[in-house]
Amino acid sequence: MPDGSLPSPRPLRDADALAAAGLVPPAALPALREVAARYAVSVTPAMAALIDPADPADPIAAQYVPHPAELETTPQELADPIADHPHTPVKGVVHRYPDRALLKPLLACPVYCRFCFRREQVGPAGGVLSEAELDAALDWFEAHPAVREAILTGGDPLMLSPRRLRHILARLSALPHLDIIRLHTRVPVADPGRVTEAMAEALESEKAVFLCLHANHAREFTGEARAALRRLSRAGVALLGQAVLLRGVNDTAESLEALLRTMLAHRVKPYYLHQLDRAPGTARFEVPIAEGRALLASLRGRVTGLAWPTYALDLPQGQGKAPIGPDFAERAEGGWQVRGPLGGGHFQADATPG
Structure with missing residues (x-):
């Protein structure tokens, strides 16, 4: 090359290939063919090998x-x-x-x-x-x-x-x-x-x-x-x-x-x-x-x-x-109330000018 x-x-590129590999039940093929007709399908051998077909x-x-x-x-x-x-x-x-x-x-x-x-x-x-x-x-x-x-x-x-x-x-x-x-x-x-x-x-x-x-x-x-x-x-x-x-x-x-x-x-x-x-x-x-x-x-x-x-x-x-992650600090009067990830908390007063 x-x-x-x-x-x-070769990757598995359609519902029938997935069924032949034992990754989907044959009964599911009609519905999955419809999905594959709308959205592309590709499962590489590396990923297919990781799938447990017995685990829904x-x-x-x-x-x-x-x-x-x-x-x-x-x-x-x-x-x-x-x-x-x-x-x-x-x-x-x-x-x-x-x-x-x-x-x-x-x-x-x-x-x-x-x-x-x-x-x-x-x-x-x-x-x-x-x-x-x-x-x-x-x-x-x-x-x-x-x-x-x-x-x-x-x-x-x-x-x-x-x-x-x-x-x-x-x-x-x-x-x-x-x-x-x-x-x-x-x-x-x-x-x-x-x-x-x-x-x-x-x-x-x-x-x-x-x-x-x-x-x-x-x-x-x-x-x-x-x-x-x-x-x-x-x-x-x-x-x-x-x-x-x-x-x-x-x-x-x-x-x-x-x-x-x-x-x-x-x-x-x-x-x-x-x-x-x-x-x-x-x-x-x-x-x-x-x-x-x-x-x-x-x-x-x-x-x-x-x-x-x-x-x-x-x-x-x-x-x-x-x-959009979690917040650990909230504004409070005169400072900030900070929640400790290991438990407890701390009030951090605003700095005094000077």
């Missing part, structure tokens, strides 16, 4: 195996819940914040999450930018010196060949006003065989390169995933982690703690814990914000501060990510 990529075993509540299956409830849309759900489209100045670029912008070179992923906020856009067709479209997108970054950070997303940028990635990073690295290049990906856990030495070398840059790994359950971190992450780390890529708070996947203190600890054990610094974006057919995954705040509060003081992510909600209409 060109560019140093290794061929990966398996947290890996919940993320990747289609479910009839996906065809039920609530009034609160939006086809574009974070408003990519209105903030797209040129194809492949999303610009919401003054100092950073997204670059979406393709819309294909190794796996298709059943809660994805771009589920109306992504799929195996890939939506890959043409050479002219990619040049126009990169030219946009060059023409906007206020943009200090380029965030490669999609789709999954690590689905590109090392040659293509190297070209994109070289163009971005040459921009004097750009300080940070960030990539958001599931590949190191979902399809770790793609993270070859050639792929890691393609991410080398004089700029600060951060890779934000999407993972939602501790079981996703296999030995192969650890090797892929070590390969990236050796190439000088700083590793961050983000997760979505999901009903039936990581919505207990035990499962969330295990995920955060496992990230750190793999040298991945937890960065964001996202409240679910209300994309069509995702209501079964939603955990109320009050419950999410209580979950995080229960872990404060129980796990190292290194494991503490920012709990955030991506506001509709492109208004940005808002922190």
Whole structure:
């Protein structure tokens, strides 16, 4: 295969393939075929191997195996819940914040999450930018010196060949006003065989390169995933982690703690814990914000501060990510009442001028 990529075993891409692999019962096929006709399906062998078909509540299956409830849309759900489209100045670029912008070179992923906020856009067709479209997108970054950070997303940028990635990073690295290049990906856990030495070398840059790994359950971190992450780390890529708070996947203190600890054990610094974006057919995954705040509060003081992510909600209409995490301080007369994560509290009086 060109560019140093290794061929990966074929993913399961439809309901019939899932049934043949024993991951869904044959009786469910009519309903699941209907789901697959609307939303893309892909379960890599790495993820399929983690699913326990005997467990109807398996947290890996919940993320990747289609479910009839996906065809039920609530009034609160939006086809574009974070408003990519209105903030797209040129194809492949999303610009919401003054100092950073997204670059979406393709819309294909190794796996298709059943809660994805771009589920109306992504799929195996890939939506890959043409050479002219990619040049126009990169030219946009060059023409906007206020943009200090380029965030490669999609789709999954690590689905590109090392040659293509190297070209994109070289163009971005040459921009004097750009300080940070960030990539958001599931590949190191979902399809770790793609993270070859050639792929890691393609991410080398004089700029600060951060890779934000999407993972939602501790079981996703296999030995192969650890090797892929070590390969990236050796190439000088700083590793961050983000997760979505999901009903039936990581919505207990035990499962969330295990995920955060496992990230750190793999040298991945937890960065964001996202409240679910209300994309069509995702209501079964939603955990109320009050419950999410209580979950995080229960872990404060129980796990190292290194494991503490920012709990955030991506506001509709492109208004940005808002922190919604638990509060430990309340304003009181003459100061602040601060709740201790290990019990008790403290009144911190306002500083006296002088």
